[in-house]
Amino acid sequence: MELDDVDWKLLEILQTDGRITFTELARRVSLSAPATTERVRRLEQAGVLTGYVAVVDHRRLGLPIEAIVRVRVRSLDTPRFRERVVPLAQVRDADHVTGDDCWLLRVVCRSTQELEEFVEHAQRFGDTTTSLVFSSPVRTRPVTRETSDGIVFR
Structure with a gap:
């Protein structure tokens, strides 16, 4: 889908x-509300906009421990890992990746003991x-036209 300047501005704001x-x-x-609504709906129908979320601070909900857990799953265990570990409540993000590790999990826990058990x-x-x-200086950075065009380094 070709995006024009207005589409990119809409995406920037909505993100x-x-x-x-x-x-x-x-x-x-600088458009009418109906024209803007139509453009947003078109972006949704094209699958460019896939949803809207609330960002929650897990620490304020009693989950102060955040960790990245890299897992090198044995190939025959991948289906069981997908059904027994990935759906656990502690898992905020799960990426199946290439390289030495097979999975990259971002998890949150109430305590180090809970993390150890996980x-x-x-x-x-x-x-x-x-x-x-320790900290996450960049979390869910918006995708911009510059990202899409490959202009990343300055």
Whole structure:
């Protein structure tokens, strides 16, 4: 799908404020509300916009421990890993990746003991490496026209 300047501006705004009203969105892109609504619907139908989410601070919900757990799953255990580890409540993100590790999991836990139990459960399917997250200076950075055009380095 070819995106014009207005489409990119809509995406930029919606990625940072998914709750914005169509009236305010239209004002920011200098279109009428109906024209803006139609463009957003077109982006949704094309699969460019796939949903809207609320961003939640897990620490304020009693989940202060965040870790990246890399898992090298034995090939025959991949289906069982997908059904027994990936769906666990502690898993916020799960990526099946190439390289030495097969899975990259971002998990949140109430305590280091809970994290230890999670890692022990994951180790039933292969070797793990766990890193505690100190901070996340970039989290869900919006996709921009520059990203799409490949202009990443300055």
